[in-house]
Amino acid sequence: MSMTHPVPEGRRPEPVTVFGPDFPFAYDDWLAHPAGLGTVPGSAREAPVAVVGAGLAGMVAAYELMELGLRPVVYERSRIGGRLRSHEFAGADGVIAELGGMRFPVSGTSFFHYARRLGLTCVPFPNPLTEAAGSTVVDIGGQTYHGRTLAELPPEFTEVARAWDEALEEIGFAELQNAIRARDVETLKQRWDALVPLWDGRSFYDFVATSQAFSKLPFRHRELFGLVGFGTGGWDSDFPNSMLEILRVVVTNCDTNQQLVVGGAEQLPRRLWTLPVSERSPWPAGTTLASLHGGVPRAGVAAIGRGGDGLLVIRDRWGASGAYGAVLATCHSWLLTTQIECDESLFSQQLWMALDRTRYMQSSKTFVMVDRPFWKDVNPLTGLPVMGMTLTDRLTRGTYLFDNGPGRPAVICLTYSWMSDALKMLPYDIDQRVKLALDALGKIYPGIDIASHIVGDPVTVSWEDDPDFLGAFKGALPGHYRYNHRMYSHFMQAGRPPAERGMFMAGDDISFTPAWAEGAVQTALNAVWGVMTHFGGASHPDNPGPGDLYDKLAPLDLGD
Numbered sequence: 001m002s003m004t005h006p007v008p009e010g011r012r013p014e015p016v017t018v019f020g021p022d023f024p025f026a027y028d029d030w031l032a033h034p035a036g037l038g039t040v041p042g043s044a045r046e047a048p049v050a051v052v053g054a055g056l057a058g059m060v061a062a063y064e065l066m067e068l069g070l071r072p073v074v075y076e077r078s079r080i081g082g083r084l085r086s087h088e089f090a091g092a093d094g095v096i097a098e099l100g101g102m103r104f105p106v107s108g109t110s111f112f113h114y115a116r117r118l119g120l121t122c123v124p125f126p127n128p129l130t131e132a133a134g135s136t137v138v139d140i141g142g143q144t145y146h147g148r149t150l151a152e153l154p155p156e157f158t159e160v161a162r163a164w165d166e167a168l169e170e171i172g173f174a175e176l177q178n179a180i181r182a183r184d185v186e187t188l189k190q191r192w193d194a195l196v197p198l199w200d201g202r203s204f205y206d207f208v209a210t211s212q213a214f215s216k217l218p219f220r221h222r223e224l225f226g227l228v229g230f231g232t233g234g235w236d237s238d239f240p241n242s243m244l245e246i247l248r249v250v251v252t253n254c255d256t257n258q259q260l261v262v263g264g265a266e267q268l269p270r271r272l273w274t275l276p277v278s279e280r281s282p283w284p285a286g287t288t289l290a291s292l293h294g295g296v297p298r299a300g301v302a303a304i305g306r307g308g309d310g311l312l313v314i315r316d317r318w319g320a321s322g323a324y325g326a327v328l329a330t331c332h333s334w335l336l337t338t339q340i341e342c343d344e345s346l347f348s349q350q351l352w353m354a355l356d357r358t359r360y361m362q363s364s365k366t367f368v369m370v371d372r373p374f375w376k377d378v379n380p381l382t383g384l385p386v387m388g389m390t391l392t393d394r395l396t397r398g399t400y401l402f403d404n405g406p407g408r409p410a411v412i413c414l415t416y417s418w419m420s421d422a423l424k425m426l427p428y429d430i431d432q433r434v435k436l437a438l439d440a441l442g443k444i445y446p447g448i449d450i451a452s453h454i455v456g457d458p459v460t461v462s463w464e465d466d467p468d469f470l471g472a473f474k475g476a477l478p479g480h481y482r483y484n485h486r487m488y489s490h491f492m493q494a495g496r497p498p499a500e501r502g503m504f505m506a507g508d509d510i511s512f513t514p515a516w517a518e519g520a521v522q523t524a525l526n527a528v529w530g531v532m533t534h535f536g537g538a539s540h541p542d543n544p545g546p547g548d549l550y551d552k553l554a555p556l557d558l559g560d
């Protein structure tokens with residue numbers, strides 16, 4: 001790829017960041033402060049803390065707990081990385097398919113804090129209508145349109161984009177976003193907290209359909225919007241979701257300026273595993289998570305309970321037990337009732353309700369490696385590339401093209417779909433999925449023989465089909481704000497009964513921004529603060545942590 005550049009330097013690569021809106025704490029500043037995240041008393045040094053799951057949240061938390069001088073003990077059922085899963089095609093050096101998270105908005109400044117620290121390189125993600133995609137093809141209702149930019153598509157598409165901007169403005173979008181840009185907590189809380197009760201009970205589709213901007217336009221514009229949406233395309237799968245969730249995405253710019261991690265996003269959790277502690281840490285220089293574990297995480301967790309001495313007890317799937325002052329669970333919350341025998345007394349019944357009612361979305365992807373980026377060949381009749389990043393109402397929904405540079409095989413994500421479109425793929429094996437996708441693409445590109453370019457073995461995933469996940473990511477439904485609130489605020493444990501203390505949670509499903517790795521990092525940092533204070537530690541007075549400022553910044557409590 002010709003546009004390679006290092007992860008942006010500097011504290012805030014872009015003025016709009018994932019700063020709230022529910023809990024506007026500056027995680028990037030907390031991380032960047034020379035005083036570090038805090039300290040634990042000498043008596044707590046090397047105290048073991050169990051971390052369930054070696055995904056991004058688990059690795060960030062484990063690394064920072066080690067920095068504090070605690071001894072994280074990471075349990076993982078399958079592989080380090082979790083939903084940052086970069087599949088390397090056999091026989092091709094470093095040619096990968098991102099089966100989980102693949103595009104990371106630069107507004108996720110805590111995510112990029114670690115990406116930078118770990119020396120990762122990023123390039124713009126080939127999203128629809130971006131320069132990185134080269135050309136975009138929209139195929140809807142049997143008609144196919146080509147364009148490099150929005151302006152090159154028929155005027156209807158510009159009308160749709162304008163209607164979306166106007167619809168957002170009907171609820172004061174610019175002021176809200178400006179408050180985020182300025183990190184003006186007072187204005188942000190005032191504006192956001194007013195929207196929460198208004199929109200918690202209403203869906204994304206409700207928002208679109210009842211907006212003045214879309215009401216003026218024919219139904220077709222709504223269909224086009226569902227297909228092309230904003231930023232990444234394909235948003236009609238989210239139409240039933242809570243509008244608050246969609247608003248968070250757009251107001252924090254999670255949908256724009258997204259980067260792809262060269263060599264795979266899985267490198268983030270993997271490199272954290274081998275990153276030595278800083279000079280600040282009480283651990284000897286050179287200590288890493290890998291060295292504390294003898295090179296490999298513990299086996300998957302089968303049970304979590306509490307022993308007679310008050311310590312939390314973990315039993316792994318092979319029967320080995322360990323006792324811990326604190327446990328941090330980062331697996332999907334449904335696994336606490338399906339896969340892990342979790343003592344019911346560890347959470348309140350209200351929280352169990354939230355953990356179980358949380359809704360996970362389905363998602364499926366199928367990738368092939370191809371001999372070369374043949375899609376760049378120019379069609380002499382049209383003067384356009386023969387194929388482009390493709391959005392369609394057909395089975396494939398989103399097709400993404402990855403050029404790995406000259407002389408290297410390229411990769412096509414034949415289909416990336418969510419919800420009912422993902423369920424259509426669920427029963428089929430990989431060859432059948434490839435065939436279904438090629439058949440659909442054949443209708444859009446009748447003259448192109450994609451199959452003739454395929455090399456190596458294809459790869460596919462259905463996250464809902466994996467007992468270690470049961471879904472791709474949370475997608476909150478209308479009325480779920482209170483569940484989000486209960487889960488998110490759980491790291492504040494001072495007022496909880498003793499039976500519910502010491503058990504922490506993190507992950508993008510615990511955050512208000514599910515499906516974004518930034519939410520996994522931010523909630524991991526909340527949990528680090530929670531564990532640190534649970535062991536009698538504290539943040540540095542010059543660098544207060546999320547819990548220190550909680551009362552001032554707390555997400556709106558709607559009451560039950």
Ligand SMILES: Cc1cc2nc3c(=O)[nH]c(=O)nc-3n(C[C@H](O)[C@H](O)[C@H](O)COP(=O)(O)OP(=O)(O)OC[C@H]3O[C@@H](n4cnc5c(N)ncnc54)[C@H](O)[C@@H]3O)c2cc1C
Binds near residue numbers: 078473508519
């Ligand atoms: C299809 C898809 C697309 C995505 N796209 C994007 C994107 O474009 N941009 C973005 O920012 N984010 C994206 N995400 C979200 C991103 O991948 C996640 O936010 C991030 O990887 C979550 O990390 P986590 O640590 O919270 O959870 P996970 O990565 O799920 O980690 C949890 C870990 O717990 C382990 N586990 C489960 N059960 C047990 C057990 N019993 N014992 C021990 N361990 C257990 C699991 O194996 C897993 O490794 C996407 C996710 C998916 C699935």
